[in-house]
Structures are given as structure tokens and as C-alpha cells.
Amino acid sequence: xxxxxxxxxxxxxxxxxxxxxxxxxxxxxxxxxxxxxxxxxxxxxxxxxxxxxxxxxxxxxxxxxxxxxxxxxxxxxxxxxxxxxxxxxxxxxxxxxxxxxxxxxxxxxxxxxxxxxxxxxxxxxxxxxxxxxxxxxxxxxxxxxxxxxxxxxxxxxxxxxxxxxxxxxxxxxxxxxxxxxxxxxxxxxxxxxxxxxxxxxxxxxxxxx
Amino acid sequence: xxxxxxxxxxxxxxxxxxxxxxxxxxxxxxxxxxxxxxxxxxxxxxxxxxxxxxxxxxxxxxxxxxxxxxxxxxxxxxxxxxxxxxxxxxxxxxxxxxxxxxxxxxxxxxxxxxxxxxxxxxxxxxxxxxxxxxxxxxxxxxxxxxxxxxxxxxxxxxxxxxxxxxxxxxxxxxxxxxxxxxxxxxxxxxxxxxxxxxxxxxxxxxxxxxxxxxxxxxxxxxxxxxxxxxxxxxxxxxxxxxxxxxxxxxxxxxxxxxxxxxxxxxxxxxxxxxxxxxxxxxxxxxxxxxxxxxxxxxxxxxxxxxxxxxxxxxxxxxxxxxxxxxxxxxxxxxxxxxxxxxxxxxxxxxxxxxxxxxxxxxxxxxxxxxxxxxxxxxxxxxxxxxxxxxxxxxxxxxxxxxxxxxxxxxxxxxxxxxxxxxxxxxxxxxxxxxxxxxxxxxxxxxxxxxxxxxxxxxxxxxxxxxxxxxxxxxxxxxxxxxxxxxxxxxxxxxxxxxxxxxxxxxxxxxxxxxxxxxxxxxxxxxxxxxxxxxxxxxxxxxxxxxxxxxxxxxxxxxxxxxxxxxxxxxxxxxxxxxxxxxxxx
Numbered sequence: 001x002x003x004x005x006x007x008x009x010x011x012x013x014x015x016x017x018x019x020x021x022x023x024x025x026x027x028x029x030x031x032x033x034x035x036x037x038x039x040x041x042x043x044x045x046x047x048x049x050x051x052x053x054x055x056x057x058x059x060x061x062x063x064x065x066x067x068x069x070x071x072x073x074x075x076x077x078x079x080x081x082x083x084x085x086x087x088x089x090x091x092x093x094x095x096x097x098x099x100x101x102x103x104x105x106x107x108x109x110x111x112x113x114x115x116x117x118x119x120x121x122x123x124x125x126x127x128x129x130x131x132x133x134x135x136x137x138x139x140x141x142x143x144x145x146x147x148x149x150x151x152x153x154x155x156x157x158x159x160x161x162x163x164x165x166x167x168x169x170x171x172x173x174x175x176x177x178x179x180x181x182x183x184x185x186x187x188x189x190x191x192x193x194x195x196x197x198x199x200x201x202x203x204x205x206x207x208x209x
Numbered sequence: 210x211x212x213x214x215x216x217x218x219x220x221x222x223x224x225x226x227x228x229x230x231x232x233x234x235x236x237x238x239x240x241x242x243x244x245x246x247x248x249x250x251x252x253x254x255x256x257x258x259x260x261x262x263x264x265x266x267x268x269x270x271x272x273x274x275x276x277x278x279x280x281x282x283x284x285x286x287x288x289x290x291x292x293x294x295x296x297x298x299x300x301x302x303x304x305x306x307x308x309x310x311x312x313x314x315x316x317x318x319x320x321x322x323x324x325x326x327x328x329x330x331x332x333x334x335x336x337x338x339x340x341x342x343x344x345x346x347x348x349x350x351x352x353x354x355x356x357x358x359x360x361x362x363x364x365x366x367x368x369x370x371x372x373x374x375x376x377x378x379x380x381x382x383x384x385x386x387x388x389x390x391x392x393x394x395x396x397x398x399x400x401x402x403x404x405x406x407x408x409x410x411x412x413x414x415x416x417x418x419x420x421x422x423x424x425x426x427x428x429x430x431x432x433x434x435x436x437x438x439x440x441x442x443x444x445x446x447x448x449x450x451x452x453x454x455x456x457x458x459x460x461x462x463x464x465x466x467x468x469x470x471x472x473x474x475x476x477x478x479x480x481x482x483x484x485x486x487x488x489x490x491x492x493x494x495x496x497x498x499x500x501x502x503x504x505x506x507x508x509x510x511x512x513x514x515x516x517x518x519x520x521x522x523x524x525x526x527x528x529x530x531x532x533x534x535x536x537x538x539x540x541x542x543x544x545x546x547x548x549x550x551x552x553x554x555x556x557x558x559x560x561x562x563x564x565x566x567x568x569x570x571x572x573x574x575x576x577x578x579x580x581x582x583x584x585x586x587x588x589x590x591x592x593x594x595x596x597x598x599x600x601x602x603x604x605x606x607x608x609x610x611x612x613x614x615x616x617x618x619x620x621x622x623x624x625x626x627x628x629x630x631x632x633x634x635x636x637x638x639x640x641x642x643x644x645x646x647x648x649x650x651x652x653x654x655x656x657x658x659x660x661x662x663x664x665x666x667x668x669x670x671x672x673x674x675x676x677x678x679x680x681x682x683x684x685x686x687x688x689x690x691x692x693x694x695x696x697x698x699x700x701x702x703x704x705x706x707x708x709x710x711x712x713x714x715x716x717x718x719x720x721x722x723x724x725x726x727x728x729x730x731x732x733x734x735x736x737x738x739x740x741x742x743x744x745x746x747x748x749x750x751x752x753x754x755x756x757x758x759x760x761x762x763x764x765x766x767x768x769x770x771x772x773x774x775x776x777x778x779x780x781x782x783x784x785x786x787x788x789x790x791x792x793x794x
Contacts, residue, residue: 012336012414019413026338026409033405037443044444044489048451048462051485061480137459139478147454147462 626686
């Protein structure tokens with residue numbers, strides 16, 4: 001293929017700087033769109049939950065109360081853990097804004113740590129149910145419980161992977177382009193808050209109602 | 210999301226050098242043009258593949274129970290014992306034909322192919338907003354396709370519950386259905402990555418002077434399409450996840466209590482709802498219909514304006530209509546479900562919204578027809594396909610109205626009438642528009658012009674054959690012939706229209722032969738086509754400002770837009786076209 005004589009240099013605009021009309025750079029716009037699609041994903045699952053639950057003669061199907069099946073204290077603890085991790089996430093971004101990489105690393109490590117704590121607690125909750133022989137196939141309560149919390153758990157793992165990248169190899173960008181790096185932390189933060197928010201909906205609707 | 214390549218602009222933007230190794234330039238490329246061509250070629254292959262499945266299936270429909278010569282032997286004893294098609298294999302062909310044509314063929318060609326190649330060029334951008342995400346989108350899509358095709362080789366064969374995969378049948382089908390689910394998850398992920406990229410690119414990366422009212426209609430159509438993909442696909446992903454759970458983990462999301470299969474009660478917890486799947490599926494799949502048709506309308510708009518040498522009639526009306534279509538497409542899904550017993554209130558609501566959504570479609574079609582009026586039309590190959598799109602899409606659209614009204618749908622539902630209706634929209638409608646796009650933008654992508662004679666042979670033979678395929682289906686459907694029947698002569702009312710099945714099958718095989726001139730033309734022009742300059746069609750939009758083919762970074766100088774997209778035959782001008790990128794009155 002014969003190339004034309006000379007193409008002008010053209011990096012992609014608005015990768016770091018905000019667009020004058022929309023007021024945000026490309027990455028942040030992209031993450032908001034991604035979250036919109038995530039709302040539709042979890043929205044569809046929540047709607048399915050509502051439909052199946054309202055169609056059931058009794059909920060949970062095996063009788064009794066939801067709060068007798070799930071571990072409400074552990075769920076409450078996990079809610080606190082995730083909310084705290086959202087705060088540490090904001091602090092890690094604020095540290096970038098204030099120009100301190102060590103403080104960023106501290107808060108980001110705390111976020112990843114709290115996310116891991118969440119997963120460990122979730123593991124014990126799952127294990128208890130498995131020990132009782134309560135698998136997703138047991139009845140539709142367990143089907144929905146494991147599908148929703150499982151998908152949410154996968155999102156937590158995704159967040160841990162992204163945040164770990166930003167904490168380690170990704171943070172090299174701090175020396176070359178601190179503004180771009182700060183944007184990345186902010187975008188990861190938006191995602192993290194969303195994952196947190198999903199849990200805020202999951203906890204009452206699966207544990208308390 | 211934000212990991213874009215800061216460096217790819219200046220690594221190899223310099224004259225005539227190819228610093229990138231072959232596999233980075235043509236295989237794992239981040240260049241939107243290469244990715245667009247990858248998508249287009251993959252999709253064209255799958256269109257041919259999916260069509261071939263149907264051509265095999267048409268044998269059984271035309272000559273039920275008779276052995277298929279030669280090919281029957283090649284397909285083996287499980288699929289075609291003694292050369293006669295097994296019912297299970299017939300079901301696999303049907304389900305996979307639909308799935309492949311929609312998800313592996315038309316959408317990847319219309320959005321992944323044309324969207325990726327044309328949109329950044331038409332808005333004067335150096336590339337998509339997230340080039341690496343774009344590459345990831347293709348490389349998630351391709352494994353999804355390979356997985357989908359591989360399902361034929363699993364025990365029990367490929368998915369055989371129709372392209373709609375309705376439970377409870379799909380929940381208890383063989384393992385091929387699980388493979389179908391997993392490959393759908395990959396394809397949905399790929400389309401999600403693509404749609405984010407399109408929206409950000411169109412909103413953020415337009416060239417200087419390119420306001421929304423100066424965007425080519427094709428870009429508007431792609432923008433609306435991207436929103437549909439972004440918001441409608443996730444519910445299907447949710448549904449697919451639940452179907453995987455039903456099949457793998459033994460849950461009962463879609464399985465009601467007391468279900469009896471082959472005389473035995475199914476050992477599941479029960480309490481689920483098969484209708485839930487239908488709601489979630491059609492919540493995607495109705496917007497999906499507009500994903501299939503909107504990019505096609507965009508292509509037709511470009512080709513018509515260019516070949517009538519006059520501005521599009523009612524450009525703003527077109528844009529308002531396409532946006533309104535996008536919104537409305539989210540509230541019509543249950544018109545596919547009038548027969549499920551969901552209640553008359555629901556049916557009335559969805560019948561009303563369905564009638565409303567037909568209005569913008571008619572406006573768009575009217576604008577196109579008005580655009581032809583008084584034009585000095587050049588009947589180039591793309592224009593032939595674009596012109597044929599108009600009556601074909603009109604037939605497809607208007608035959609849809611009786612299906613959107615509950616009273617007439619009771620009779621026509623799940624008959625061949627439905628097959629005729631939506632194939633008129635998608636095959637001689639969308640696919641003809643996509644062919645128009647291939648002929649129209651081929652010179653831009655390759656720097657070579659496609660052969661006009663072969664193009665005309667391709668068009669006229671396809672146009673005649675395709676009507677022999679789909680027109681008789683309306684009569685079969687009105688005679689009451691059900692779709693998805695393995696043997697159409699099994700019921701007495703089907704035997705009266707069985708002769709039409711022979712006509713349809715001959716039409717389908719003729720249509721298959723009609724694609725040979727296209728395939729020959731495609732490869733021959735690639736090698737020996739006449740070389741063209743940057744603007745062979747004397748067009749006005751921005752992609753024609755870039756060299757043919759455009760190098761990395763697309764434009765030689767940063768493009769600036771001075772006028773609206775379709776300023777053809779402006780009075781007092783020496784030329785009959787005033788490109789957007791040329792300054793001066």
C-alpha cells in the first residue's frame with residue numbers, strides 16, 4: 001500500500017484535557033457511558049428478581065423469613081466495609097490532586113485491602129450456605145442471591161485488578177503525566193463507587209426485605 | 210476506560226515508513242480503518258456462511274424427506290442420515306442461521322465495519338477515541354464467533370431452540386445451547402466496548418466547524434445506534450447469565466413448577482417464568498431491529514445525496530426522526546408477545562407504541578423518496594442498491610403493521626408471513642444498503658474502484674432472486690403455514706402452498722449464485738481495479754478529503770468544516786458539489 005506523502009501528527013484530542021463543550025475528557029465520558037450500560041445490566045437482574053418474587057406464593061420459597069436464611073450482621077459489616085472503601089478511594093484521588101504520590105499509594109492500598117476484606121467475608125457467607133447444602137439450584141431465592149451477589153463479586157474483583165494496576169505498574173505514569181494519571185484514578189473511582197452503590201441496593205433487597 | 214495510546218500518533222505518522230511489524234499493522238491493529246475492514250471482512254464471511262446454512266435448509270422445505278445429493282453425504286450420518294435431513298439438524302440450521310445473520314453478520318458489518326471505518330473519517334478525527342478499546346472489541350468478537358461456530362461440533366450439535374432461544378425448550382436443550390450463551394456474552398461485551406467508543410468519538414472528536422447540524426446523516430444514525438447497543442444489550446446479557454445459571458447451576462429462573470419433559474417431571478426447584486426471558490430478550494431484540502436498519506438508512510442517505518446531486522430533502526426532519534425512533538424502540542418490545550397471554554392492557558399499550566413508531570420510519574422513507582424528485586440521478590452500482598432499498602424496505606415496513614395490531618397478529622403470528630416481513634426489512638432492505646456501502650466506500654478503503662459491470666450483474670440478479678425468495682412467504686403465511694416446521698406438508702393447509710416452497714428454494718439458490726459476481730468483483734478489484742484519487746464520486750463529506758486509502762492519522766492536514774454536509778448543485782457554482790472541507794462560497 002503506497003502511503004501518501006506526509007500525514008500530520010495527530011494524537012487523539014481531549015485525552016487528558018476536558019472538551020470545551022462537554023467539560024470532560026474522553027476517558028471520563030467513556031466511563032459514564034459504561035456505567036449507564038451497567039445500570040441496565042443490574043437493572044434487568046433486579047427487575048427479574050421483582051418479577052420472580054412477586055410471582056411466588058411465598059418468599060423465600062422454602063418458608064420462613066429472608067433474614068433467617070442470610071447472615072444480616074455479616075451483610076451489615078460488609079456494607080460498612082464497602083462504604084469505607086469508597087471513602088478511601090476518594091482520598092486516594094484527592095491525594096493525587098494535592099500532588100502526593102505516597103499518600104495516594106497509602107489510600108489506594110487501603111481501598112484494595114477493604115475490597116479484599118469484603119470478598120473474604122462473602123466467602124464465609126457462601127461457605128456457610130454450601131455447608132448446609134444450599135446451592136443456587138435449591139430454590140429461586142438462592143438462585144437470585146448467588147447470581148446477583150456473584151456478579152457483584154466479579155465486579156469487585158475487576159475493581160481490585162484495576163486498582164492494583166494503578167497502585168503498581170500504572171503509577172509510573174505519575175512521573176510522565178500526573179494529570180492523566182489523576183484522571184485514571186478518578187475514572188477507577190467512579191467505577192468503584194458504582195460497584196459500592198450496587199451493593200447499597202443489593203443489601204436491603206436481598207438481606208432485609 | 211481511559212487507557213488510550215498517547216504515543217501511537219507519532220510512532221509511525223511519518224512519511225512512507227512502516228515501523229510497525231505486520232502483526233501490529235494488520236492483525237492486532239489499533240487503527241480504526243484496519244479494525245473496520247477486519248470487522249467487515251469477518252462479517253461478510255459470516256453472512257455467506259449463515260446464508261449457506263439456509264440454502265441447505267431450503268432443500269428440506271422444498272423437497273421434504275428426500276435425500277440431498279452430494280452435500281447430504283458430506284454433512285455426515287448424524288446430521289443427514291442417508292442424505293435426508295434429521296429434524297434436529299434442521300432446527301440447528303434454523304437457530305444458527307438467525308443468530309449468525311443478526312449477531313455475526315449484519316450488526317458487525319453495519320456498525321463494526323462501516324461505523325468503524327467511516328465515522329472517524331466523516332467527523333474529521335484522527336482515530337476513534339479509544340483505539341486500544343476498539344482493538345479489544347474486535348478481538349473479543351472474533352473468539353465469540355469462533356465459539357458460536359464450534360458449537361456444531363459439540364455432542365447434540367449447535368443451539369436448536371431458534372435464534373430467540375425461548376425457554377423452557379432452551380433450558381433443557383443439548384450442550385450447544387450453553388455454548389450459544391457463552392458466545393453471546395462475548396459478542397455483547399464486544400458491542401458494549403464498540404458503542405462506548407462510538408459515542409465518545411462522535412461527541413468529543415468532531416473537526417473544527419463540524420456542529421451537530423453539519424454532521425452527515427450516517428453519523429447521526431450511528432450515534433443513535435450506539436446508544437441502542439449500549440442500553441439494550443445489557444438486559445440480554447443479564448438474561449443470558451440467568452440462562453447459563455439455569456443450564457449449568459440447575460437454577461429455575463425460566464422453569465415453572467411442575468414442568469413435564471418426555472413424560473417425566475423435571476427435577477428442578479421451579480417457580481420461574483419462561484415469559485421473563487421473552488421480556489428480556491425482546492427488550493434487546495426490538496432495539497436490535499433498529500440497530501440493523503438505522504446504519505443502513507445512513508448509508509442510503511449518503512449514496513442518494515451523492516448520486517442525485519442534490520441536498521437530502523428534509524435533513525433535519527431525518528435527524529429528528531432517527532432520534533425519535535431510537536427512543537421509541539425501547540417501548541415496543543412486547544408486540545412480539547401478543548400471543549403469550551400477557552393481558553389486553555399490555556397488548557393495547559404496545560400496539561399503540563408500535564403504531565407510533567411507524568411514523569418516523571415513514572417520514573424517513575418519504576424524505577428519501579422526495580430526495581430523488583427532480584434529481585439528475587447517476588445510476589452507479591451503489592445507487593442501484595440504495596434505490597432498491599426504498600421499495601424493499603417499504604414492503605418490509607408496511608407488512609409489519611398487521612403484525613403490530615393485536616387482532617390481525619393472532620392470525621399471522623408465527624407464520625411464514627412474519628418471516629417474509631422481517632426478511633424484507635433486513636435482507637433486501639438492510640443488506641442491499643450494506644452492499645451499496647461496500648461499493649460506495651470500497652474506493653476509499655482500497656484506493657481502487659470496483660467493476661461496474663459485475664456490480665450491475667450482481668445487483669439485477671440479486672434483486673430478482675430475492676423477491677422470489679420472500680414475496681411467496683406472504684402468501685404461505687396468509688394460508689396459515691407455520692414457521693419452523695421441519696416438514697411443511699405435515700398439515701393439510703400447508704400442502705396447498707407447497708409449490709411456493711420450491712419457488713422460494715430455487716430463488717434462494719439463485720440468490721446464492723448471484724453473489725458470485727460480487728465475490729469475484731471484490732477480489733479482482735482489490736488486485737486490478739482502476740486506481741482512484743481521493744474523491745472519485747465527487748462527494749461532499751469529510752471522508753473524501755483524506756487520501757484513498759487514508760494513512761495512519763487519516764488526514765494530511767487538519768480538516769476544517771465550512772458548510773452543511775450535502776451541498777450539491779449550489780446555484781452559481783462551477784462544480785455541482787461543494788465539499789464541507791473546501792473554504793469559500
